[in-house]
Amino acid sequence: MLDFTVEDLSAEDVERLREIYRPLTESVRELIDATIRTDAAAETVAAAKAQIDAATAALRSKQIDGPFGVRFTEQGDRMPWGNAVIGLRNPVAPPLSVQHHPDGSVSADFTLGAAYEGPPGHVHGGVAALILDHMLGEAASPATSPRLTGTISLRYLRPTRLGALRVQAAAERTEGVKTFATGFISDAEGPTVQAEGVFIRPRWVQD
């Protein structure tokens, strides 16, 4: 069974934590981009590395054991802040800001830069899969009750350029523990990658 954590945090506490960690994470995202693209001299790179190591040591002076996990506040607010796609505190996440629509579908507008490259100038096919897996899962999951991927299939219509993109997904139907969902990534010219998947309600989840 997965270990979801309930924290004794008020809405104000959560907002305060958000204000502490969001700027840090955004700075690290900028650093990731700079690390890939820098053409600075070796001494400049070495000096930057020393600053980074000092920052890491300071942050590690007090840290949690293991990964962040998924936490819930007493009010039931979800804090998936370590998540690799949407995590507020995870610099690897683009991050996606998921919009939930009245018809149950979900979407996100996002931008992918140098950190998500596969073919030159284009989104890594696996990054498209990462984003679609997450969004189909969001569409298939009730607000506080996760669904896990059972199967997912992706069709690449054409290469996806790095830059401004959109992803949307919707649940089609539910049969027992299985929810079927579909979605796609698109650029200004239309869809580039399509996905369909089956998401499973774990035995230990009570809706």
Added chain:
Amino acid sequence: MLDFTVEDLSAEDVERLREIYRPLTESVRELIDATIRTDAAAETVAAAKAQIDAATAALRSKQIDGPFGVRFTEQGDRMPWGNAVIGLRNPVAPPLSVQHHPDGSVSADFTLGAAYEGPPGHVHGGVAALILDHMLGEAASPATSPRLTGTISLRYLRPTRLGALRVQAAAERTEGVKTFATGFISDAEGPTVQAEGVFIRPRWVQD
């Protein structure tokens, strides 16, 4: 058409660049983990952020336009250093070190930590897809001639715990421009995610 870059670099130049950038990238990977897991006081976080911003500014004092791309040396060595899965200079990449076996199959042993989390303590399903997409593509591609994902299907046998993992993949057959490949991720107890895909030789590639 994708823009692959040929650089005027000797093997020694490449090794020198590797020695400059690999330690920087590894430091940023450590910082990513610390950013997710820190429980330090707000002032400590703010001070770390200031150091990171200074490092970013120094690295950006001279940088390339746009993403890294895929470069080749004059000797034909591939330098996919910005790649989101294997990139030596991409802190988002775990990175995977791909082993090519005599039978044409590929494998990699790797470790995923807090930055790749989905369900608490477990690998994000989309991260498993990212890694499998890359490895099936490696298995389907000749050394210097890329294949692009046409379709890929993934089956999740059980949740994959964060930690030490292995991925392996092999090409099954080629029909015209299509190469069929399969693979899986496994932990100490066996396979956790299986994949099969069709990879396409782009029209502009001459083998």
